[in-house]
Amino acid sequence: MENHQFIYPILVSLITALGLVSISLCIAAEFKKTKKKDLRFDGELCYLPGSVAFELGIGGLICLLMGQVIGNLLICRIFFSRDHQISSKDKKKPTINSLICVISW
Numbered sequence: 001m002e003n004h005q006f007i008y009p010i011l012v013s014l015i016t017a018l019g020l021v022s023i024s025l026c027i028a029a030e031f032k033k034t035k036k037k038d039l040r041f042d043g044e045l046c047y048l049p050g051s052v053a054f055e056l057g058i059g060g061l062i063c064l065l066m067g068q069v070i071g072n073l074l075i076c077r078i079f080f081s082r083d084h085q086i087s088s089k090d091k092k093k094p095t096i097n098s099l100i101c102v103i104s105w
Contacts, residue, residue: 008074008078011070011074012074014067014070015067015070015071015074018063018064018066018067018070019063019064019067021060021063022060022061022063022064022067023060024060025056025057025059025060025063026056026057026060028056029052029053029054029056029057029060030053032051032052032053032056033051033053034048034049034051034053038051068104072104
């Protein structure tokens with residue numbers, strides 16, 4: 001029996017939660033972004049007042065990046081571990097999986 005049988009479901013749940021938080025923050029940032037009516041003109045220059053949309057977007061980006069890193073480390077751990085035996089018909093599988101990981105970035 002494997003010693004770490006609960007680690008993978010916990011990590012997958014963490015990745016899913018980070019993805020949902022990222023989506024929620026990005027949607028909230030879209031609703032909080034500055035509108036055209038917020039544009040101010042002071043005679044010479046135009047400026048937009050600050051909004052929380054930037055911070056929400058950065059928070060969403062950080063959550064997405066953390067989920068991406070954890071997911072790729074999990075995939076690399078599963079497919080490139082030393083105890084993972086590769087049969088003759090599955091030799092292309094690690095190459096395909098590593099290609100998908102690279103494309104996901």
